[in-house]
Amino acid sequence: MTAVPPPPGSTGWRREVGAERGNDSVTRIDDVARLAGVSTATVSRALRGLPTVSAATRRRVLAAAEQLQYAVSPSASRLAGGRTGTVAVVVPRITRWFFGTVVEAVEEFLHQAGYDLLLYNLGGREQVRQRVLRTANLHKRVDAIMLVATPLRPADLTALAELDLPGITISSGSTVPGWPCVRIDDVAAARTATRHLLDLGHRRIAHISGDPTDELAFTTHTDRRRGYQEALRHAGLRPDPSLDMESQFTIAGGNQATTELLARGEPPTAIFAACDEIAMGALTALRDAGLRVPQDVSVIGVDDHDLSGVLGLSTIAQPAAEQGRLAARLLLDPLVAGTVEPYAGRVPTPRGAGADDATTSPPVILPTRLVVRESTAPPRAH
Amino acid sequence: MTAVPPPPGSTGWRREVGAERGNDSVTRIDDVARLAGVSTATVSRALRGLPTVSAATRRRVLAAAEQLQYAVSPSASRLAGGRTGTVAVVVPRITRWFFGTVVEAVEEFLHQAGYDLLLYNLGGREQVRQRVLRTANLHKRVDAIMLVATPLRPADLTALAELDLPGITISSGSTVPGWPCVRIDDVAAARTATRHLLDLGHRRIAHISGDPTDELAFTTHTDRRRGYQEALRHAGLRPDPSLDMESQFTIAGGNQATTELLARGEPPTAIFAACDEIAMGALTALRDAGLRVPQDVSVIGVDDHDLSGVLGLSTIAQPAAEQGRLAARLLLDPLVAGTVEPYAGRVPTPRGAGADDATTSPPVILPTRLVVRESTAPPRAH
DNA sequence: CTGAAAGCGCTTACAG
DNA sequence: CTGAAAGCGCTTACAG
Numbered sequence: 001m002t003a004v005p006p007p008p009g010s011t012g013w014r015r016e017v018g019a020e021r022g023n024d025s026v027t028r029i030d031d032v033a034r035l036a037g038v039s040t041a042t043v044s045r046a047l048r049g050l051p052t053v054s055a056a057t058r059r060r061v062l063a064a065a066e067q068l069q070y071a072v073s074p075s076a077s078r079l080a081g082g083r084t085g086t087v088a089v090v091v092p093r094i095t096r097w098f099f100g101t102v103v104e105a106v107e108e109f110l111h112q113a114g115y116d117l118l119l120y121n122l123g124g125r126e127q128v129r130q131r132v133l134r135t136a137n138l139h140k141r142v143d144a145i146m147l148v149a150t151p152l153r154p155a156d157l158t159a160l161a162e163l164d165l166p167g168i169t170i171s172s173g174s175t176v177p178g179w180p181c182v183r184i185d186d187v188a189a190a191r192t193a194t195r196h197l198l199d200l201g202h203r204r205i206a207h208i209s210g211d212p213t214d215e216l217a218f219t220t221h222t223d224r225r226r227g228y229q230e231a232l233r234h235a236g237l238r239p240d241p242s243l244d245m246e247s248q249f250t251i252a253g254g255n256q257a258t259t260e261l262l263a264r265g266e267p268p269t270a271i272f273a274a275c276d277e278i279a280m281g282a283l284t285a286l287r288d289a290g291l292r293v294p295q296d297v298s299v300i301g302v303d304d305h306d307l308s309g310v311l312g313l314s315t316i317a318q319p320a321a322e323q324g325r326l327a328a329r330l331l332l333d334p335l336v337a338g339t340v341e342p343y344a345g346r347v348p349t350p351r352g353a354g355a356d357d358a359t360t361s362p363p364v365i366l367p368t369r370l371v372v373r374e375s376t377a378p379p380r381a382h
Numbered sequence: 383m384t385a386v387p388p389p390p391g392s393t394g395w396r397r398e399v400g401a402e403r404g405n406d407s408v409t410r411i412d413d414v415a416r417l418a419g420v421s422t423a424t425v426s427r428a429l430r431g432l433p434t435v436s437a438a439t440r441r442r443v444l445a446a447a448e449q450l451q452y453a454v455s456p457s458a459s460r461l462a463g464g465r466t467g468t469v470a471v472v473v474p475r476i477t478r479w480f481f482g483t484v485v486e487a488v489e490e491f492l493h494q495a496g497y498d499l500l501l502y503n504l505g506g507r508e509q510v511r512q513r514v515l516r517t518a519n520l521h522k523r524v525d526a527i528m529l530v531a532t533p534l535r536p537a538d539l540t541a542l543a544e545l546d547l548p549g550i551t552i553s554s555g556s557t558v559p560g561w562p563c564v565r566i567d568d569v570a571a572a573r574t575a576t577r578h579l580l581d582l583g584h585r586r587i588a589h590i591s592g593d594p595t596d597e598l599a600f601t602t603h604t605d606r607r608r609g610y611q612e613a614l615r616h617a618g619l620r621p622d623p624s625l626d627m628e629s630q631f632t633i634a635g636g637n638q639a640t641t642e643l644l645a646r647g648e649p650p651t652a653i654f655a656a657c658d659e660i661a662m663g664a665l666t667a668l669r670d671a672g673l674r675v676p677q678d679v680s681v682i683g684v685d686d687h688d689l690s691g692v693l694g695l696s697t698i699a700q701p702a703a704e705q706g707r708l709a710a711r712l713l714l715d716p717l718v719a720g721t722v723e724p725y726a727g728r729v730p731t732p733r734g735a736g737a738d739d740a741t742t743s744p745p746v747i748l749p750t751r752l753v754v755r756e757s758t759a760p761p762r763a764h
Numbered sequence: 765c766t767g768a769a770a771g772c773g774c775t776t777a778c779a780g
Numbered sequence: 781c782t783g784a785a786a787g788c789g790c791t792t793a794c795a796g
Contacts, residue, residue: 026521028789039767044791054765073522075460076789079772084457089501094489095482095688104477107503111510116523119471119501121489128493139408140455140773141498251692284692306477306633307689310666410773421783426775436781458773461788522789 027068036064047072086116087331088142090132090150094121096249096277097305098320102148102170105324113332118142122150133159144331147172149220168331170323173219181363182327186220189316189368190227191234193272193300196314196370198235201378202270202298205232206243208257208282209274220249224274224302243268247278254281262289267297269379276301276308276315283311283375294377304371312374319366326364409450418446429454468498469713470524472514472532476503478631478659479687480702484530484552487706495714500524504532515541526713529554531602550713552705555601563745564709568602571698571750572609573616575654575682578696578752580617583760584652584680587614588625590639590664591656602631606656606684625650629660636663644671649679651761658683658690658697665693665757676759686753694756701748708746 033040038057046053046061053061064070078084087110091099103119110117118141120132131137133156138145145160145167152160152174160167160176167179175181197205207228210221229239242264247257254273258281261267267289273279279301283293291297301308304317415422420439428435428443435443446452460466469492473481485501492499500523502514513519515538520527527542527549534542534556542549542558549561557563579587589610592603611621624646629639636655640663643649649671655661661683665675673679683690686699 030789040789041768041791042766045766048791052765057765071519071521073461073789075457075466075522076772077791078457079455079461079774080789080791082772082791093486094476095479095486097477100477100482103501104475104503104505107476107501108505108507111502117501119485119489119499120493121486123486123490125490137453139453140457251688255692280689280692307662310633310637310662311693412773422773423775423784424782427782430775434781439781455773458788459775461790462773462775464775464788 027070029070029072031068032061032064032070035068036060084116084141084143085114086118086142087144087146087328088118088120088132088138089146089148090120090122091148092122092150093124094119098171098275098303098318099148101320102324102327105321106146106328109325109328110332113328113336115143115332129156138163138165143335144168146170146327146331147176151219152176166331166334168327170327171220173223175360175363177360180327180330180361182323182330183363183365184318184323184368185365186223187227187230189302189318190224190272190274191231192227192368192370193302193316194228194231195235196300196372196376197270197272197298198231200270200298200376202268203237203379204240204243204266204268204270206245206261206268206271207274208245208247208254208261208271208278210249210253211246221274228272249275249277251277251281251284254278255285256281258282258285259289262286262291267291269296270298270300270376273299273301276303276305276313279313279315279375280305280307280311283313293375295380298376298379300376302368308371309373314373314376315371317369317371319368323366326366330364409452411452411454413450414443414446414452417450418442466498466523466525467496468500468524469526469528469710470500470502470514470520471528471530472502472504473530474504474532475506476501480553480657480685480700481530483702484706484709487703488528488710491707491710492714495710495718497525497714511538520545520547525717526550528552528709528713529558533601534558548713548716550709552709553602555605557742557745559742562709562712562743564705564712565745565747566700566705566750567747568605569609569612571684571700572606572654572656573613574609574750574752575684575698576610576613577617578682578754578758579652579654579680580613580619582652582680582758584650585619585761586622586625586648586650586652588627588643588650588653589656590627590629590636590643590653590660592631592635593628603656610654631657631659633659633663633666636660637667638663640664640667641671644668644673649673651678652680652758653682655681655683658685658687658695661695661697661757662687662689662693665695675757677762680758680761682758684750686751690753691755696755696758697753699751699753701750705748708748712746 029040029043033043036043038061042053042057043061046058047065074085089103089106091103094100094103107117122129142165145165147167147169149171157174157176167176169176169179169181171183172181194205207225209225225244232239245257245261247253254277258271262285271282273282279299282299286293286297293299300314302316302318304315308315411422411425415425418425420443424435424439425443428440429447456467471485471488473485476482476485489499504511511532524547527547529549529551531553539556539558549558551558551561551563553565554563576587589607591607607626614621627639627643629635636659640653644667653664655664661681664681668675668679675681682696684698684700686697690697
């Protein structure tokens with residue numbers, strides 16, 4: 001699908017040309033201009049705070065706009081100015097703690113800066129991802145893009161490059177040429193969690209992470225699994241594939257994986273869950289199996305989900321809101337400063353995946369923190 | 383603030399008039415028209431699926447659009463057509479389970495219908511609410527508004543009436559004249575929860591709900607408190623003010639209120655929390671106080687939060703996603719059917735709060751369901 | 765510092 | 781069923 005037709009509409013209604021303009025019509029820029037005794041160009045400049053307007057004129061324009069309850073028409077402004085004042089924010093699932101928290105922080109920042117937030121929730125639907133990333137859907141619709149934990153294939157990267165919009169990624173493995181990235185060090189976080197269990201004396205440590213074929217958080221899965229394995233190896237242990245479960249980043253996924261794990265025979269003495277939601281699912285499954293936490297099995301996750309404190313879940317805390325705020329700032333700063341040209345109908349030479357990496361700065365890594373609660377303790381045998 | 387200036391921008395860049403138009407410029411409607419050998423009017427009609435285009439012409443236009451990778455410019459289309467293809471969705475806090483779940487369902491429905499979703503997260507900031515509701519901010523920016531659990535004061539209602547946009551509310555107490563409302567019966571839900579505790583034999587039943595002065599979910603608080611009191615009275619009990627706590631609809635709020643409740647002396651044998659998040663906070667506080675659930679204190683909430691199963695929390699389940707989907711459908715149906723005229727610059731006679739109630743249909747009430755888990759049991763004395 | 769005028773890229777009566 | 785032309789309401793070189 002190339003052309004994106006607007007929603008089928010009615011036959012339409014439009015103010016008749018030359019019709020009376022009493023208080024039956026909404027204020028337009030020329031109404032303000034007339035009242036202020038200036039041209040529309042001056043109104044436009046004054047309202048946007050451009051420096052090339054005298055103080056006295058600006059005052060008159062603002063007063064007139066106030067009096068007439070004038071608000072600029074976004075459509076007209078966008079068409080004429082080439083800027084949309086809108087940012088697309090793409091998340092895998094807004095209902096997951098991390099993404100909801102990020103979006104909340106981003107929303108506040110964007111709206112304070114006067115930008116609108118267009119929300120795209122992939123919801124696990126691959127077709128949505130394709131529509132968002134690969135078609136001209138975002139074209140002319142937003143000034144910038146924020147991708148949160150969105151895995152990108154080569155074809156996606158090409159599509160993004162063709163879009164030629166500024167953007168930023170959060171918690172992303174795939175680097176988009178020219179886009180900054182804000183994230184935590186997933187490998188280190190996993191290492192810390194696993195080491196915490198090792199330090200307590202655990203040796204049979206299971207891992208539950210995402211399905212590697214699941215596109216939703218590909219690199220997060222991989223990185224956290226790697227940290228787990230590195231910590232084990234560093235302790236002289238060989239990762240046991242039968243203790244390494246692939247699942248979903250959800251409570252249900254954690255529950256199911258843990259149940260399956262327990263069915264395999266001798267249970268582990270500890271579980272490192274790749275996120276707190278998985279850990280919560282593990283907690284249920286363990287309880288249902290009659291195993292106590294932490295006496296029989298220790299559990300640790302990653303995130304510091306709002307509920308982790310309630311559950312007494314040990315975890316690796318990551319600053320979700322801060323990642324969102326920082327990313328929003330890094331994204332908007334160049335736009336506001338005017339260092340980025342507004343979209344103007346050019347089609348650039350596609351840069352392609354990794355073609356232009358030289359201009360891409362290294363990811364901004366935010367710190368994580370081990371939070372020890374009641375779900376981790378030394379194994380019983382000790 | 384009346385005029386909403388766009389974000390300060392750069393000096394601008396624009397394609398030079400008469401400049402070469404090789405593959406250096408993005409496809410416009412006249413490129414498609416030329417390739418298809420028709421006028422731009424016909425391209426516009428064909429792409430939007432209007433019936434007044436012959437099959438053969440439509441085919442040629444679609445092929446040309448496909449070949450040129452044409453995508454309509456939203457700004458131009460909106461300015462010319464008077465429709466934005468965008469819906470504003472206002473929620474108190476996207477991070478809370480109910481709102482995240484609603485937004486996820488709404489997002490899917492809107493995007494499938496070809497609409498964009500502009501997200502407004504109030505985040506407890508009153509100034510944001512005012513900016514969203516009372517200024518011309520939404521004016522000309524969206525085709526419709528969805529307010530989720532947004533309390534409305536008379537001034538807000540006046541502002542919404544002046545906006546003259548179609549809208550819908552979810553879980554709202556304030557009725558907006560002319561707008562449908564989708565919700566559950568909060569009074570009945572609270573009654574059922576309380577009756578469940580009464581049926582188990584409880585008599586000292588505490589309630590933790592929202593702060594009545596908190597604007598964020600005003601009627602939800604009130605309704606659930608009313609259901610609680612009604613159930614008590616129906617059982618011949620007089621509501622005890624010392625067992626009725628005012629708090630926030632959050633885990634922290636529930637925690638704090640419960641702690642305070644326990645400090646007052648003899649603890650209740652059961653707690654009805656106005657939402658699951660409050661209930662989760664209560665769970666922690668009880669545990670910290672050395673009280674067991676349900677042996678010492680029973681706890682029930684409202685929502686059926688994703689984690690309630692994990693925690694074994696009894697609750698009144700409400701269909702959050704379904705409320706979102708249904709509301710989105712009710713909102714879009716008239717727009718898509720064309721029964722609603724596109725925005726066209728008229729300023730209607732403000733209808734004011736409750737002025738036009740006759741045209742407002744009664745709320746659509748979705749059913750709730752008592753889910754008994756492990757957090758409720760008969761009191762020990764029994 | 766300000767204004768006249770062109771232009772942004774579409775959609776819509778209107779006429780055929 | 782289709783096209784020519786006006787118009788949507790702004791912003792921006794350009795000229796002063």
